[in-house]
Amino acid sequence: MAGVVILLLQMLSFMFITVVLLLAGMAVVYQCWVWPVGANQRLKKNGFSGPPPVFPLGNIKEMIKNRPRKTMKGTLNDESSEYLSLNISHDIHSTVFPFFSQWRQRYGKVFVYWLGTEPFLYIGDPEFLNQVASGVVSKAWGKPTVFKRDWKSLFGTGLNMTEGEDWARHRHIIAPAFSPKNLKGMMSIMLDSTNQMLDKWSRLVGTNRAEINVERSLTCNAADIIAKTSFGTSDLQHRQKVTEKLQAIQLMLFQSKRMVGVPFNKYIHPLKTLESRKLGKEIDDLILAIIISRKTGGRSTSRPAGNDLLSLLMAENEKNGGVGKKLTDRELVDECKTFFFGGVETTALAVSWTLLLLAQHPDWQKRLGEEIKEVTGGQSLDFNMLPKLEKRAIHRSEASAVASYM
Numbered sequence: 001m002a003g004v005v006i007l008l009l010q011m012l013s014f015m016f017i018t019v020v021l022l023l024a025g026m027a028v029v030y031q032c033w034v035w036p037v038g039a040n041q042r043l044k045k046n047g048f049s050g051p052p053p054v055f056p057l058g059n060i061k062e063m064i065k066n067r068p069r070k071t072m073k074g075t076l077n078d079e080s081s082e083y084l085s086l087n088i089s090h091d092i093h094s095t096v097f098p099f100f101s102q103w104r105q106r107y108g109k110v111f112v113y114w115l116g117t118e119p120f121l122y123i124g125d126p127e128f129l130n131q132v133a134s135g136v137v138s139k140a141w142g143k144p145t146v147f148k149r150d151w152k153s154l155f156g157t158g159l160n161m162t163e164g165e166d167w168a169r170h171r172h173i174i175a176p177a178f179s180p181k182n183l184k185g186m187m188s189i190m191l192d193s194t195n196q197m198l199d200k201w202s203r204l205v206g207t208n209r210a211e212i213n214v215e216r217s218l219t220c221n222a223a224d225i226i227a228k229t230s231f232g233t234s235d236l237q238h239r240q241k242v243t244e245k246l247q248a249i250q251l252m253l254f255q256s257k258r259m260v261g262v263p264f265n266k267y268i269h270p271l272k273t274l275e276s277r278k279l280g281k282e283i284d285d286l287i288l289a290i291i292i293s294r295k296t297g298g299r300s301t302s303r304p305a306g307n308d309l310l311s312l313l314m315a316e317n318e319k320n321g322g323v324g325k326k327l328t329d330r331e332l333v334d335e336c337k338t339f340f341f342g343g344v345e346t347t348a349l350a351v352s353w354t355l356l357l358l359a360q361h362p363d364w365q366k367r368l369g370e371e372i373k374e375v376t377g378g379q380s381l382d383f384n385m386l387p388k389l390e391k392r393a394i395h396r397s398e399a400s401a402v403a404s405y406m
């Protein structure tokens with residue numbers, strides 16, 4: 001009798017394992033094959049064309065094949081640095097994204113391309129974007145789930161990953177922090193950091209070893225500014241620790257998550273995936289410690305007041321006695337990370353590109369230089385002077401020239 005029971009139990013467990021494996025296999029086939037094929041057919045039926053995807057990479061192989069060509073070996077101290085061809089034009093789009101440029105010529109200003117098994121809509125037509133955006137119901141923007149999953153340790157549930165009511169609640173708390181009055185209060189931090197960087201450049205230029213990695217300096221400067229404007233200028237050590245870890249995790253994820261959208265991509269670099277999770281947890285704990293410390297009125301990290309972004313968000317959270325739309329501590333952590341990752345590379349690259357173009361066009365440099373002198377009278381720049389810098393109009397007219405390429 002006991003033997004029969006054991007046999008039955010064995011059969012049942014075998015059946016159970018088989019069913020679980022079968023279901024898991026079906027889920028994988030659905031996710032990696034059935035859904036993408038169906039989605040591609042639906043997109044085609046609705047008039048969206050694009051480069052044909054090839055399983056499992058989608059169009060990533062073509063993107064790698066046609067990526068920007070590096071034609072000049074770097075000469076800076078960093079031996080690994082390489083540069084794009086110096087034949088730089090205003091056509092930043094086809095310089096940086098040659099594959100998009102080629103597809104655009106072939107498929108038009110709106111087309112679908114695939115990262116792994118995830119479809120993405122490329123929109124190069126502002127009118128189309130306007131129409132789509134006005135038809136979006138309940139703020140469901142359709143942000144790619146693959147980014148929400150793959151970049152979780154970077155952004156968590158920060159503003160750029162949320163949708164619908166959650167997005168509206170986050171915006172409600174965050175928008176006031178970026179008011180002109182608050183930004184004005186942060187300007188001295190921005191000026192101090194940038195002046196320190198410029199002083200360093202001047203010293204380097206004076207040494208005859210004037211090789212400066214401008215892009216890297218600007219990225220460090222942007223990171224310094226965002227860290228100070230996010231967490232305040234007190235407690236250098238704590239801030240530096242957070243900044244270093246944020247930069248480390250960003251680098252790690254960019255290196256290990258190149259295969260965005262490819263099924264099981266997290267197993268391509270399992271160690272890096274584990275390491276980035278660990279690092280993500282450490283960052284969360286560090287930022288959470290600042291929040292808790294501020295809430296409980298603790299030591300230096302806690303210094304409540306101040307007009308840093310975290311203080312402003314926490315103050316907004318406490319409005320109306322903390323009742324109503326609020327961010328949880330976890331969401332506050334994610335927003336701090338979002339400011340960092342959303343604000344560092346973007347601003348650093350925009351300034352790098354501007355400086356590069358100015359270096360190529362000494363006439364613009366001269367005109368801007370003259371205007372800055374005229375507006376500032378040789379004093380350092382302040383917030384009220386910014387609207388008087390009208391030659392930014394040069395950028396606007398040049399921007400329309402750039403836009404005409406797109």
Ligand code: HEM
Pocket residue numbers: 159160161171226338339340342343344346347350
């Ligand atoms: C030149 C500089 C910048 C550029 C080109 C830029 C570009 C963008 C773009 C294209 C988006 C839309 C992303 C999407 O919805 O998928 C975005 C959103 C966002 N950016 Fe920036 N950004 C810049 C600077 C900054 C800075 C300095 C911060 C913060 C300190 C920041 C924080 C954010 C946030 C929080 C969002 C999400 C907004 C929302 O979904 O409502 N950005 N940015």
